[in-house]
Each structure stands twice: as structure tokens, then as C-alpha cells.
Amino acid sequence: DVKVTQSSRYLVKRTGEKVFLECVQDMDHENMFWYRQDPGLGLRLIYFSYDVKMKEKGDIPEGYSVSREKKERFSLILESASTNQTSMYLCTSGTPSTSYNEQFFGPGTRLTVL
Amino acid sequence: ILNVEQSPQSLHVQEGDSTNFTCSFPSSNFYALHWYRWETAKSPEALFVMTLNGDEKKKGRISATLNTKEGYSYLYIKGSQPEDSATYLCAPRMDSNYQLIWGAGTKLIIKP
Numbered sequence: 085d086v087k088v089t090q091s092s093r094y095l096v097k098r099t100g101e102k103v104f105l106e107c108v109q110d111m112d113h114e115n116m117f118w119y120r121q122d123p124g125l126g127l128r129l130i131y132f133s134y135d136v137k138m139k140e141k142g143d144i145p146e147g148y149s150v151s152r153e154k155k156e157r158f159s160l161i162l163e164s165a166s167t168n169q170t171s172m173y174l175c176t177s178g179t180p181s182t183s184y185n186e187q188f189f190g191p192g193t194r195l196t197v198l
Numbered sequence: 199i200l201n202v203e204q205s206p207q208s209l210h211v212q213e214g215d216s217t218n219f220t221c222s223f224p225s226s227n228f229y230a231l232h233w234y235r236w237e238t239a240k241s242p243e244a245l246f247v248m249t250l251n252g253d254e255k256k257k258g259r260i261s262a263t264l265n266t267k268e269g270y271s272y273l274y275i276k277g278s279q280p281e282d283s284a285t286y287l288c289a290p291r292m293d294s295n296y297q298l299i300w301g302a303g304t305k306l307i308i309k310p
Contacts, residue, residue, distance in 0.1 A: 088241070117297075119300075124207070124302060125302055126202060126287075126299075126300035126301050126302040126303070127287075127289075127300035128300075129297060132297065142297075174242075184229065184230035184232070184247050184249060184291060185230070185291055185298065186232065186244050186247060187232075187298060188244075189241040189242045189243075190241060191240070191241050192241065
């Protein structure tokens, strides 16, 4: 079974703090994605990566950065957390070769910024 | 930005009743459509992927149909059970783009 893990299920941070969210997958997937999910909205893509050291901006990259130094790990960084970044963050991984790019989800991190 | 709409946003159904909900997406440049189920406190899990107009997929009491010409998919649940309570997400993939475009989901609540 594909396993995608995220570093924390719940996280509380203060405005202005630097926040690291980590995602690790164990299936050697090329593609990894970071989304945020807010009530009433679909998953919104923040950043994605097709390979090590590669990163692409999604629909809402402002206020975020990412790092992919190893194939299995994709980190989302909030340089200076703000209250409007309070959200559920979901990491996914996938490979183009399976099922029309099915994505496998981590458990999510619910981040609260005070 | 491509628009994917799911309706209704939420749905309360009596246990034993059948129900269905809709995913609408742009019909041009369609490549594939994914349905996921997201239960509370769990990760979303894939239900179906469909690619061809007229496709119908079935998994137990849950089935889905696809109309690529008009840009919609229906998800049906027959004889709803409490374990069907979840948010159902649809996500089309357009062309050969690696990204999926996510709907906001339909939250289904089964009343015993």
C-alpha cells in the first residue's frame, strides 16, 4: 500500500513564525503536491513538484515556499505565518504511469495561526 | 482557472434510501475524471477513475457515470448505509496535465 505521511496532524503557531510542514511518501513517486482545504472551497494547489529539486507554483503560492531535496520528501514552508494561513494542509503523491495520475493523500495537517 | 462544480454541497439521506449527486466540469480538453471519498479523520481515498464518454463504474453499492460531451458525472449510492457518510470529491484531469482540478465536494450524511 502507498503510504503518505505528514509530520503533524495538528499544529498551532503564532503570527510571524516560520512553519515547516513535511510530507514523506514511500512509493518512489515522481509527483508530489501541496494543497490547502478551506470550508466551501475545493482543494487549492499551492505548489507541486515533478522531480527532485523541481518545483512549480500552483494557484495560490503567495506566502509559501517548498523544498524537494530528496524524491520521497516534499516540504512546505510558511516563511512568516499569518492568520489567513489557518487551514487544513494536504500533501499528495502520484506517478503519471498509474491510473491517469491518481493521487494518494496524506492524513492532513490542521494548522492554526494565532 | 478551470471551474469544477459539485452539487449539492451537502445532503442528508435516510438510511436505506438511494441518492445521487453531480460533478460538472469543462468538456473541452477532457482527459480523465477521478472520484474520491473522504471520511472524517481519514485521508481521501480513490473510488473511480473514468475516461470515456458513457463510462460506468461500480464498486459495491456505489456507481458512477460519465458524460464528457456535456461535462458531467453522476455518483449514485444505492441503499445508503451509515458508513457511506463522507465527503465525495470529484477531480477532472484536463489534457495530459499532471494536475487534478478539485471540486469542493458533496458532504453526505446518512441518518439512521
